[in-house]
Amino acid sequence: MSAETSLKEWLLAEEPQSRRQARWGAWYQSWLTFRSNTLAMAGLIILVLIILAAIFAPLLATDDPFAQDLGQRLLAPGVDGHLLGTDSLGRDIYSRLLYGARISIYIVLLVAMVAPLLGLVIGTIAGYMGGWTDEVLMRLTDIFLAFPRLILALAFVAALGAGIENAVLAISLTAWPPYARIARAETLTIRSADFIHAIRLQGAGPIRIITRHIWPLCISSLMIRVTLDMAGIILTAAGLGFLGLGAQPPSPEWGAMISEGRKYILDYWWVATIPGLAIFAISLAFNLLGDGLRDVLDPKEGGA
Amino acid sequence: MTHLIDVENLRVTFPTRSGTFEAVRGISFTLGKERLGIVGESGSGKSMTGRALLRLIRPPGQITADRMEMHGQDLLNASEKRMRQVRGRQMSMIMQDPKFSLNPVMTVGQQMIEALRTHEKVSKSRAGERALEMLDEVAIRNPERVLTLYPHEVSGGMGQRIMIAMMLLPKPEILIADEPTSALDVSVQLQVLDIMDKLVKERGMGLIFISHDLNLVAKFCDRIAVMYAGRIVETCKASELGRAKHPYTLGLLNAVPDLEHPRARLDVLKRDPAWREAPSVSARQ
Amino acid sequence: MNAIEARGVDVYFGSGAELTRAVNDVSFEVAQGESFGLVGESGSGKSTILRVIAGLVPGWTGEITVAGESLQDEKRSRAFHKKVQMVFQDPYASLHPRQTVDRVLSEAMELQGITDINRRITRLLNDVGLGAGFRFRYPHQLSGGQRQRVAIARALAPEPEILLLDEPTSALDVSVQAEILNLLADLRSELGLTYVMVSHDLGVVGHLCGRAAVMKDGEFVEVLGIDAMRRLDVTQPYTRHLLESSIRSIR
Structure with missing residues (x-):
């Protein structure tokens, strides 16, 4: 108890004594703001549950997700110990859902690492340098933005071959332009701020200014945007899976599961609906989380 | 004696993570047909006082008072519909920067x-004529042309004169001016204040002039209330500012560098924690 | 030797039909250890001159020499940054919102290749009257006056000879303004700094500077000593108008 209160005091100290304490204190303040947002917390809890389910899938699963049993095909939820029923090949949907979470999270992580980073680099460089650099980079961005995202992803997958990694790559390559736009717009306002002038006067070069002074301010709005876009990315991945261009059978990717279930949707609704609900849950969780993050990270609100 | 505004024990509070923050902590004042100056530094609660009178404090901010009346009518519990009639029609407010207003x-x-037609049933052409007359009164040359301009096409000083004209158009009885000239250059500042002063006098209005500039307020007001940490620490007639006693008031006066009377060092205000706790001085008359 | 010499400086903004001249044929010199003021109303071009010297404005012509170094365009040498620093008007905009005081000051020193940063930060914070307790705070935990002290500490970190002050107190309350003006006066006498200060407030300029240029529409109307200003011993009607309205607003 006393250890807990002293930790709290240490975190909320008015006069931190070290860099570490200052940083942890700032994180703790943000966490307190975040925690007071009920919906965002709900989103976070759902996500944590999904991540835990993905990590402990082998322990939680009741069956082998790939084991077929044609005698047990298309069982309704709850029948014969199959919690969420079975699909057309008699595979346990509950177990497949758990393993599918791994794929979804894998996709999300990969896309979240590639697309925003690419957008951040291109957008901040364009915004800070201005002139012809800006022109070239932003026209390139426009070209990518001019294609419908799914169609462009389809083209990439068609060229690179079907498969999860290629789907992720395709999604990332089509997802970066909006981030570049945001990063550039942010950079344009930050660039003319006095604190950037001040660091220029200290003799800092453009690389240092972009990476150490502009990035930290852009990253928060990008993070918000990424979490809000996550739903769309998962849906695009599911869409590619549904079209047979993402994860390949027998992989338990959620989109592919819906695709397989669509033939039976009228008679055996659960085969397509249950993975659909899973996609819905993770998308909703990301959206709620993104809204909460906006409250915490928005520099205009921060600190007040 | 009836007052235009009668306020007793006004408080404005905002909930925060660590309890509630009181921006205004129980102040009392009245306003007759006079010019009352409210002076204080940033965070003293002076602007909050002005906004509270018009009930312009957004939730979760809260206004409480033992009494907040205009002409004997309660403002504190008046309906939002009633407040919309009060705002502009009976009580107007001029903010700091015309660019944002x-x-x-x-x-x-x-x-x-x-602005005029929301408060009065007048025809468009009649409203246009009144607007022209009003612009003329705030010493704007060529008012016909000014009427066709967009806000970004006018200078700061002219913008603020337009704001004054617009706010006085429905003939309110009370004008609240919140730092009306601090975004303006010195020479324009005086011109704008002179115009405002003249109109307020001619029409027999009540003026609440909120500012950080004690000297400016003393020049344009009859009575001054000095606010510190949400309370009134001293009140006096503007003409008797030279006899002010509270160390905070004196500190504000002496901290201003004066071109005519150079000093090697400026006096620095030593804030006494006791000022914060001292009970609010009543500015009722 | 003069700390700053400017000859025939013109500054243009925009291009083509939108081309406007913000500063028109301005010449002045500031002696070492002097405090020189630039006064004028908004839009008179006074801040632009400071920004040209600091290298924050492109598109100027003329000759400027700072501490013996001739300036070109926006490029400034490493040595220049060591000699010249600037304090900005709005302390709420001049500190990075996500960086602690420690980070701001240590980066300024790192860039100048200064070692023993720890000891120096403590001394700097004491010099500007903040104390070591402020070292790990974020800007949002500081008041306006404290932020401006941090900004001054940052400007002092490379141990410059010349400080460019762009309305350093106009965003602050009068009592805080008095503290900052006293601090600037102390620092000047302790460190032998040269100041160029921009302000719209003649009282502030009169307090800190010995000489000032009155600007209007991008031109120097008159350069005169503060004593002459006090005596209203001026030749130009605009200067007189400015002085009178400034004095009248205090009376």
């Missing part, structure tokens, strides 16, 4: 006519 996509004329 004028709508950027409407011409000056459109805005003035609309």
